[in-house]
């Protein structure tokens with residue numbers, strides 16, 4: 001919870017309502033929304049480019065599989081120089097298309113650790129870049145490499161894991177923000193701060209969706225209407241209840257109002273519903289916090305050291321000792 005009330009929302013640079021709406025639209029287009037379904041361009045189906053001929057290496061006959069990728073890697077290391085540059089480029093294309101294909105599958109199924117996926121997607125990206133820089137690459141090869149590169153870049157910025165289910169503003173009946181009192185995000189998100197709401201309205205174990213939605217609405221009303229605040233919207237970007245439900249707060253187009261003054265810059269605010277001065281959040285709430293933090297960090301490339309409890313930024317005790325200890329251990 002915010003203690004003092006620095007008016008976090010500087011006067012808007014957008015004078016007219018239309019100007020504000022246009023600016024919002026531009027921001028909305030520029031920033032990918034947090035959602036469970038990353039939009040990643042699909043690679044078109046591969047066409048058989050290399051025909052089977054006597055003397056061609058074994059990988060040519062192999063259908064797309066991990067074994068094929070291994071064969072190509074070995075061949076590139078040992079035999080490639082004895083073959084035509086076209087075949088070498090074809091091998092590199094198939095190797096990196098395979099890396100991308102299997103990464104996409106693993107992300108959909110949550111089947112590989114994110115570090116492994118990052119390394120694999122990065123290898124694919126570099127591989128496609130190499131092909132594009134190779135003067136021997138034909139127009140066809142270059143266009144496949146372009147498609148692959150696009151896919152690798154999109155995959156690198158997509159959240160890893162299965163995504164996060166978010167209860168959207170319209171689902172909890174949020175009031176419309178006062179856009180003129182909000183500050184657009186400047187730069188990229190680079191840190192995350194965790195709070196507790198320090199209220200006793202919310203059910204410690206979560207209660208019903210409607211109960212928690214009611215608490216979130218009370219917090220929004222407090223932040224928007226309280227004479228000490230009068231902010232443009234709820235201060236936090238996300239709120240998590242005792243049952244582990246994650247609520248969308250202030251949209252990520254806007255800087256938050258939760259850590260005080262300039263501490264809000266490029267800082268995503270997450271609030272755990274409840275008062276954790278004397279008790280700890282539920283397991284379900286902590287599990288959702290972990291998933292949300294992992295997702296946001298993957299999406300915005302925020303290192304674990306930049307995830308902090310509110311008390312890092314001031315004299316507040318927020319978010320209480322148990323959650324502070326949990327965050328110190330978070331990686």
Ligand SMILES: [Zn+2]
Pocket residue numbers: 001002194195196258310316318319
């Ligand atoms: Zn706080």
